[in-house]
Amino acid sequence: MSPAVGGRELPSGADVVVVGAGITGAATAAAVAARGASVLLVEKEDGPAHEGSGRAQGSLRVQGRHAAEFPLAVEALRLWREAAEEADFEFVVGGNLYFATRDSDLPVLRGLVDEAHASGLADVALLDPDQTREVLPAATGPFLGAMWSPIDAQCQPEKGTEAFVRRALDRGAGVAYGVKATRVIERAGRVAGLETSAGTVAASAVVVAGGAWTPYLASTVGLAVPIMPVVMSEVETKALPPVFRQTIRAFGFGARQRPGGRVVVSGGLNAVVRHEVSLYDLNGLRFWLSRAADFRSHLRLQLGARRILRQIATMSTLDTRLVPDRSPEPRPDRVAVDRALARLAGVIPAMAAATPARYWGGLVDMTPDGLPVIDGACGPEGLTIITGLSGHGFTLGPALGAIAAGLAVDGVSPLPIEGFRLARFSEPGVRRPEMLI
Template sequence: MGASGRCRAQSRADTSSAAKAVRAQGSLRVQGRHGAEFPLAQEALQLWTDAAEEGDFDLVKGGNRYFRTKEDELPILQHLVEEAHKAGLTQVQLLDAAQVREIMPAATGPFLGAMWSPVDAQCQSEKGTELYTRRAEKAGAQIAFGVKVTKLIESCGRIIGVDTTAGRIQAGAVVVGAGVWTPYLAKTVGLDVPIMPVVMSELETEPVKPLFEQTIRAFGFGSRQRRNGNVVVSAGLNAKVAHGVSLADLNGLRYWLTRAMSFRKNLKVKFDLARTIEQLRHRSTLSTDLIPHVSPEPTCDRKVVHSALGRLSTVIPELQGAKATRYWGGLVDMTPDGLPIIDGHVGPEGLPLITGLAGHGFTLGPVLGEIASDLPLDGATKRDIESSGSRVTRARSTSPK
């Protein structure tokens, strides 16, 4: 089902609730992305803007700001500005501290400057998800909650359906967008998809007076303020993420080892004994029996997000003393290069994979919906996902095509 509202195939989802499952902060960010994602993000932001004419999900086009709090961050932000300009985002620019305060008067604390994009936006993520769910149903999609897909069914090199906990569903094509559980489903047709599940943490404060409409990213904190005054805080750039180590980490280790070593300071690992015991009991590390019927509630790293709130309060002093009222963690499907897997030509025919969104997926959701419709029905998409300059990764197959 695409963002424009078209629906050329019926589908069933294996989620528990469209609204309750939302973990996204709600930032609709274009700037600060890899060049391969810029065109997708720009189109997606326009689709979000168009969708706001159909339903209210608190869309605010306040821009996005990357604060610079240390001198050694300047080369990184300069590079990001150059990449944005190459993609045609000429509005993205570096500002000094005085220029930043003209746009965000509440930023009275110490900092050196910021990278500024006036085109970015934010919204209430659960409301946005509900809008697209309603669109899908109106267009003819059948959505089933609490139903788990257990197997992809292949015949003569083509997907013909799926087995689920509610029975078999015949289908000429199946789009796999199962996040951290994608490797388990892909394995049922012999595909290896290198995904590492990590947990990112966020908190939300009590309502405070309106302080900023921009979304904020920085080394050590990220934030946005909702219309009701609540401030959502994340750990920002170079955030520490948590990962439960189990035997499943042996899958795709050759892709992951170098990357894991390079960001080891940002990776908090803990041996997942319960998961490992289950893997041994099933004599498998990727059996779909290991997929929980209801996704687990990840543990929020409160120390990390409280530190982020403290850093944010240094830049915006009026947030000092704001009390956190809600905490949550989200399972994020990381890939070895940190970019999505968008592939319609790996494994059996009729099996597009859209996964490994690495925390980028909420913004890209509308355009990914269009691609999810294009790939199985047209065999291709007009979006550039395979150009020589693109680093969008491909799944690795363990079975011949």
């Protein structure tokens, strides 16, 4: 085992073992430790936030979500604010502007405003271009209006995740890096522990927060979790003078400006994403075939020949031996994010001066309906699964931690999670989202 933060050895047992030191697992470990239970956080990489959580744009956006996610996002924002009092992770509450740049965007935004009001978010408003420029004076390019939400925020994602790991450690959690979880141990319908590359840990509760790799570990207790991993890309520019404090979202671009001046830009709504085709896709194929066809102009397919060879050698598509000990760096789509930067400059002309400094890609754990899986009752008693955050889960992390801790320690979620049951994928009428991502 690599040296764990806090210098601990893998213990023989803990009340709760959490798999994955992304924001979900880190926040879970912190919340479990805060309840006074013993907890071990296990991560295959040599530090936290190496996968989705370290690659996110860092927009802590309440807006533009399915209404079922609102209570989680609002609570998550409260917990982000609370955490920012303890640690510096570039947390800024600058609000979110969701731009309409095409006629077809306006009815979508009107619908989202109505949904927000119905959920008690009274401050959300649809602004015309002049009202928008009162919020963001540099938005002098052509657009039709924007949805404004003042409570949304942003932070630097790897620092935000590290802050929750630090919280977990300060409250007595153990953290083991370089340790891969290989099997959830089940005895008589109950979780009995976790088998890892560094030995077995006895536990009556296991939380799997493994991002895109969750289906592999879930399959060790017979669960089928339909996740399609896709690579989403980002570009960060060199520092510019301050132009905007809001997080920005629109069809074709999404952005935020960090406090130091660098601007992080993504493809925004319906971004172009890449998927590596392999035998893994046979899991949940009935969901993915039609979606891939509907969104073919936003999906780049690439043959994963090496992955297929490994699957054949393992004679499995979900064996945990197929989870890489260290995930390879996903190749970013530079063309797509350069295009997004140009679209941003169309609305905010000052962005035309921006020079790209760094590109990266990250794995998104997509579900068939674009909603997460948050379930403490889908497998053996004591197992909680949180995955499928579908490209917008970093925001929710602290609330997911509170939910997972509630389920693992008391068997009760403090927030409504009925809509996120895994079993919905076995029921008729699975919702089809309007966008790919």
